[in-house]
Amino acid sequence: MRNFKLIFQYELSSLLGKKSTRITTLILALVALIGTSVPRIITWFDKPEDPAAVVETLPDSDMGYVFASPELHDAFAQALGVTEDNLYPDREALEAALNDRTLRAGAVITSDSQAEVLYLDRELESTDEQALSDILRQTHRNKFLEEKGITAAEMHAVETFAPQVSVTVLGQDSETNLMLAMILMIMVYTIVLAYGAITSTVIAREKDSKTMELLISSARPSSLILGKVAASGVSGVLQGAIIFLSAFIGFKLSESFYPPFVLLMLSGTLTPTYVTTYLFFSIAGYIMYLFLYASLGSTVSRVEDVSSAIGSVQFLFMLGYMIAVFTFYMPNSLVAVIGSIFPFTSMMVMPMRSAMVTIPPLQMIAAVVLLLASLVLLAYLSIKIYRWGTLNYGNKKGLINALKQMPKTRRRAA
Amino acid sequence: MKLEVRDIRKSFGDREILHGVSFEVVSGRAMGFLGRNGAGKSTTIRCLMDVFRQDAGEFYLDGKPFKVTENRVGYLPEERGMYQKNKILDQLVYFARLRGASKADATRSANEWIDFFELGEYKNKPLETLSKGNQQKIQIAQAFLNDPDILILDEPFSGLDPLNSQIFKDAIADVVAKGRLVIFSSHQMNYVEEVCDDVTLIHEGDILLSGDLKALKRQMGQNKLALSVDGMTNSQVGEAVRAQFPQITLEHIEDMLVLDTHHAVTQQDILRFIAAQGWNVARFGMYEPSLNDIFVAKVRDHQ
Numbered sequence: 001m002r003n004f005k006l007i008f009q010y011e012l013s014s015l016l017g018k019k020s021t022r023i024t025t026l027i028l029a030l031v032a033l034i035g036t037s038v039p040r041i042i043t044w045f046d047k048p049e050d051p052a053a054v055v056e057t058l059p060d061s062d063m064g065y066v067f068a069s070p071e072l073h074d075a076f077a078q079a080l081g082v083t084e085d086n087l088y089p090d091r092e093a094l095e096a097a098l099n100d101r102t103l104r105a106g107a108v109i110t111s112d113s114q115a116e117v118l119y120l121d122r123e124l125e126s127t128d129e130q131a132l133s134d135i136l137r138q139t140h141r142n143k144f145l146e147e148k149g150i151t152a153a154e155m156h157a158v159e160t161f162a163p164q165v166s167v168t169v170l171g172q173d174s175e176t177n178l179m180l181a182m183i184l185m186i187m188v189y190t191i192v193l194a195y196g197a198i199t200s201t202v203i204a205r206e207k208d209s210k211t212m213e214l215l216i217s218s219a220r221p222s223s224l225i226l227g228k229v230a231a232s233g234v235s236g237v238l239q240g241a242i243i244f245l246s247a248f249i250g251f252k253l254s255e256s257f258y259p260p261f262v263l264l265m266l267s268g269t270l271t272p273t274y275v276t277t278y279l280f281f282s283i284a285g286y287i288m289y290l291f292l293y294a295s296l297g298s299t300v301s302r303v304e305d306v307s308s309a310i311g312s313v314q315f316l317f318m319l320g321y322m323i324a325v326f327t328f329y330m331p332n333s334l335v336a337v338i339g340s341i342f343p344f345t346s347m348m349v350m351p352m353r354s355a356m357v358t359i360p361p362l363q364m365i366a367a368v369v370l371l372l373a374s375l376v377l378l379a380y381l382s383i384k385i386y387r388w389g390t391l392n393y394g395n396k397k398g399l400i401n402a403l404k405q406m407p408k409t410r411r412r413a414a
Numbered sequence: 415m416k417l418e419v420r421d422i423r424k425s426f427g428d429r430e431i432l433h434g435v436s437f438e439v440v441s442g443r444a445m446g447f448l449g450r451n452g453a454g455k456s457t458t459i460r461c462l463m464d465v466f467r468q469d470a471g472e473f474y475l476d477g478k479p480f481k482v483t484e485n486r487v488g489y490l491p492e493e494r495g496m497y498q499k500n501k502i503l504d505q506l507v508y509f510a511r512l513r514g515a516s517k518a519d520a521t522r523s524a525n526e527w528i529d530f531f532e533l534g535e536y537k538n539k540p541l542e543t544l545s546k547g548n549q550q551k552i553q554i555a556q557a558f559l560n561d562p563d564i565l566i567l568d569e570p571f572s573g574l575d576p577l578n579s580q581i582f583k584d585a586i587a588d589v590v591a592k593g594r595l596v597i598f599s600s601h602q603m604n605y606v607e608e609v610c611d612d613v614t615l616i617h618e619g620d621i622l623l624s625g626d627l628k629a630l631k632r633q634m635g636q637n638k639l640a641l642s643v644d645g646m647t648n649s650q651v652g653e654a655v656r657a658q659f660p661q662i663t664l665e666h667i668e669d670m671l672v673l674d675t676h677h678a679v680t681q682q683d684i685l686r687f688i689a690a691q692g693w694n695v696a697r698f699g700m701y702e703p704s705l706n707d708i709f710v711a712k713v714r715d716h717q
Contacts, residue, residue, distance in 0.1 A: 002483075003512055010508050014500060210495025214556070217463040217482055217489050218512040 007227025029246035036250030039257035062104035181355035195236035196293035203297030285347020291378040298389030320345035331356035343374035415441035422471035446606035447599040449616040488562030503537040510559040527555035638701035
């Protein structure tokens with residue numbers, strides 16, 4: 001591991017020193033800060049309600065009415081706010097008022113259970129028919145209660161009776177854990193995709209620019225690949241931490257403006273068990289994927305071949321994301337259980353499952369062991385593939401070819 | 415310090431590129447590693463630098479197996495490359511430290527070589543901002559960093575303009591004068607002839623000759639005389655000489671006739687013959703072949 005620290009420091013300073021990295025981080029941090037401050041920002045644009053204005057809108061003077069009988073007029077006029085100004089003798093008069101735009105809308109009440117709403121031009125948000133329907137229903141209800149000898153207050157008491165039922169969750173509460181688990185998963189997803197591609201590109205660029213020949217003759221491949229992966233890993237974690245911290249600051253500054261249900265959702269997930277599970281699977285999985293991306297970068301000799309080389313791993317990673325989303329709905333399904341143990345998907349599925357349900361210890365142990373074993377195996381293979389890659393300048397070989405040809409190379413060298 | 419290359423074999427696929435390459439290099443002398451394009455020079459050097467692993471054979475330094483990362487080795491690959499977007503000083507310091515220098519020594523050495531190539535004003539700029547010629551100087555500078563004990567240069571003059579070539583030759587001469595071991599591959603004979611004390615000639619993966627350049631020239635020129643006559647073509651002169659001395663072998667090299675006497679005829683015999691002919695002699699004397707002549711002769715013999 002000679003030179004590991006030097007390679008790590010150089011690669012990290014190269015990554016963090018890039019203008020594009022700093023600008024991207026700054027933009028994302030600002031977006032996170034502003035995004036989590038939205039509840040406070042909204043209040044800057046809210047105007048206090050003017051009670052007089054509210055009163056003025058009632059009754060709706062832009063709406064005209066026609067009643068089929070005087071009884072209907074008596075029954076509904078007060079509730080609808082009908083005056084002499086907006087009362088019309090018949091449908092033709094109402095239509096004429098609509099056509100010359102004196103009225104915005106009109107209603108013809110033909111019985112206590114039937115009415116018609118007329119518009120010249122109906123706007124998208126027009127809800128007059130719904131309002132009229134509510135008034136007819138309410139009037140009908142009051143009449144019914146009166147006939148039965150029940151007062152409105154008695155009926156209200158029956159309808160608003162609220163039994164006290166409390167909830168105690170012994171394991172995980174899916175409802176409250178959903179939001180934060182989703183946010184954290186998307187963060188890991190983004191960092192792995194971004195820094196995976198960066199790791200592949202860094203290695204392919206060294207071959208493309210022929211710098212690799214100088215490096216491989218100056219340092220051990222193990223130090224080179226571990227230094228590079230560690231630098232990419234730390235750079236991603238630092239960028240994620242800055243963005244997360246910005247979001248947290250924004251949230252703290254605006255916490256009092258958040259609706260209570262959002263605060264409940266955000267507070268639910270942060271149990272020590274969840275945080276430990278999330279950190280372990282995210283970090284171990286992230287590093288494992290970086291080794292995989294590094295291996296793929298070693299199989300190509302030109303930067304432009306990187307995107308096609310990493311395609312298959314992107315697909316595998318997205319499969320993990322899809323299983324994690326599926327886990328929202330069915331956290332104990334077979335797919336979710338296998339996905340949370342399989343090392344290439346467990347980094348996203350296991351934290352998601354652990355936010356939804358209590359994980360049986362055996363499943364957790366299996367997932368941890370498999371993930372760690374895969375990490376070590378991929379680290380070993382990536383060193384071998386990186387070394388093998390230096391022997392194969394020129395053509396794009398592919399991961400499968402690299403794995404097939406490596407033993408032959410070793411035998412010849414022996 | 416003596417570096418020994420012993421019976422190196424290397425194949426790519428089913429094709430063997432190096433067929434048991436062996437030679438020696440000692441410190442204080444520059445060794446020119448010569449061969450046509452594709453002869454196996456870069457493959458041998460890459461095996462030495464552990465970029466490729468040889469299938470058989472071994473490299474020894476003072477009798478012990480040679481490991482590049484455990485020695486102070488400066489290396490200029492044939493396919494040169496450095497980080498295009500990184501600052502020049504930063505990456506030179508990085509390469510020097512990778513080869514074992516402390517940060518202070520690496521910085522001092524990098525600054526020295528940047529100044530040597532008169533590029534001090536660019537040292538904090540990315541490599542890609544330099545012209546191609548200046549980028550080459552930086553790539554050469556990285557090979558000299560940290561005062562290497564062994565300097566391996568693969569086609570170092572390729573792409574260099576005459577002025578940069580002269581600066582580079584001076585730098586190599588300084589390193590040799592300090593008693594360092596220098597291997598220098600090229601297919602440009604004139605540069606090798608100017609800079610190197612020893613030569614090794616490789617052709618199609620086989621070593622054709624290896625040794626002291628001056629001794630080789632003497633050996634190759636033994637029993638050979640150079641002759642040219644004003645007012646006559648080399649063919650006319652050759653016909654006359656052959657008629658008198660049928661045992662002599664004739665060779666046309668550049669603008670002269672080379673006579674190989676095979677110890678059958680003395681220089682005095684030939685001088686007397688020339689005097690008797692009354693020729694207006696433009697050149698007559700011992701023949702010393704150029705490196706190019708040696709190269710051509712050896713390759714021809716091999717084929």
